Amino acid sequence: MANLEWDKSSRWDPYFNMPTAREIELDLALGSDSWLSLLASDQPVPVPPPSGRHAIVIGGSMAGLLAARVLADHFDRVTIVDRDRLPVEAKFRDGVPQSRHLHALLKRGLSVLEELFAGLESELLAAGAVRLTGRDFLRMSAAGWARRFEGPPLIAATRELIEWSVRSRTLQHPKVSVLQEQEIVGLLVASDSATVAGVQVRARGSDRHQALTVPLYGELVVDASGRNSKAPEWLEAIGFAKPQETLINSFLGYSSCVFAPRPGFQADWKVLMLGDKPPAMPRAGALFPIEGDRWMVTLAGYGRDYPPTNMAGFMEFARSLRSDILYQTIKDAKPLSRINGFRSTLNQRRHFESLTRWPERFVVVGDAACAFNPVYGQGMSVAAMTAVALNHGLEEHFQRFGVADMTGFARRMQRTVAKASQGAWVIATGADARYPTTEGRQPRFVDRAMHAYLDRVIEVSMQDATVNEAFLRVVHLLDAPPALFRPAVALRALVGGRQPIVDPPIGQRQAALVGQVLTPV
Ligand SMILES: Cc1cc2nc3c(=O)[nH]c(=O)nc-3n(C[C@H](O)[C@H](O)[C@H](O)COP(=O)(O)OP(=O)(O)OC[C@H]3O[C@@H](n4cnc5c(N)ncnc54)[C@H](O)[C@@H]3O)c2cc1C
Known part of the structure; x- marks a missing residue:
């Protein structure tokens, strides 16, 4: 685990490489030069020259941290801005209220995290997280109990531990720093009216009308401020249209x-x-x-x-x-x-990628772009997949156009972000459409046909190792949903056994421990 000891008497916290909100206020009041990038001006600014390349990430939760990690490979410095004080331990904080609930890290997310932070899985396990495979599950689906096949591994831990481990590793990167207890209240637009030049920052908790809003400039702004992101309003305020939203609420x-x-x-x-x-x-x-x-x-x-x-x-x-x-x-x-x-479990997709005009140098990721009904545990993995896509997108763009030219990158990236969440969106919203109480999506004929087929897949997957693996690979975001229509799966699903398993797959002694009486064979 990361060493979290630092000199607490020092004004600067080397672990986070950042000042506190109070210190920023002091710096501004005293005219200190430690915040050269924070200039008190609300005027449109010329498109900043592409030197000292700086990326800004709004929100220091999973999507923001992972984005910051990959941005650090492409920019001279990366600043994460979060309105919370980020705990130096695996602890609850207000900005991530969902962390009081079950969070599992699916195989896809786990693999990406390990790729970005070598050894992270071992660190999580050393801190008490549990590595699970299919054999560890007693799982009852709509089609009865499932046999205990191996299946892709996943990590179970509190959300606080997972996020803190990722935060510790991200903030160890020398190019990454974080501004805590600072809220982004808007975007800065350059004088061409087409380029985002940075963000407007305000100390959290300060009086809305009297507080000083200071600009923070950067060559790329990534919004990862979650479900309640104000990106649509921020865009509107600088002359762009708000995106259309698809809302499906079960x-x-x-x-x-x-x-x-x-x-x-x-x-x-x-x-x-x-x-x-x-x-x-x-x-x-x-x-x-x-x-x-x-x-x-x-x-x-x-x-x-x-x-x-x-x-x-x-x-x-x-x-x-x-x-x-x-x-x-x-x-x-x-x-x-x-x-x-x-109760904030609405499937919410903001179609930023479909806007006819999109600003240069601004990208929205994570739940801010697309948030799902959480029962499938996909959000952190989609954030991880998006970070990988961001990395590839930047690599490709800079190779083709050079690091000085960001033209067209944001728009292309926003389309890629939408693609990264597509599979998870189909899974989450397709399942929700099965309830007549769901608003925003009533099952159409094609949904009903799909549900009937998926029912067969799930039914057969309870007992057939091949179909089970195909199904779990989709659930773990290793394959896209069309993989369930491959001939090897479809054939087994259509002709496979229909007899549900009625008892949990445990022995008599285990069953007695948890008050279960197994059906005599
Ligand atoms: C009940 C529940 C259970 C879930 N279970 C799972 C699971 O098992 N597995 C899984 O992979 N996913 C799960 N998820 C989804 C997962 O929590 C999110 O997808 C994941 O956290 C990525 O979110 P994010 O980083 O985009 O936003 P969030 O985690 O919501 O973080 C947003 C961050 O932005 C900051 N912020 C917000 N506004 C501002 C602002 N104006 N200025 C500065 N900072 C700001 C906040 O303080 C916060 O740090 C679950 C979600 C819920 C609701």
């Missing part, structure tokens, strides 16, 4: 609680996943191991069937799932957190 709610297993609890599985069964059974639940030998238990309900946030209601909801095994497992476990609810 009114899914989460409630999550961290538990300590009851003393002496032992099982030959590590994960419990109980799926919903649309449209009649909108409830689902999952138990994943997290660092500290704890469990993260998340309950979910579609169509406003929100799981309660009080313990009695939480337990009752768990008991009402399609199997009571999750309830039996946690009923004697010790709650270690309060129960947190979460």
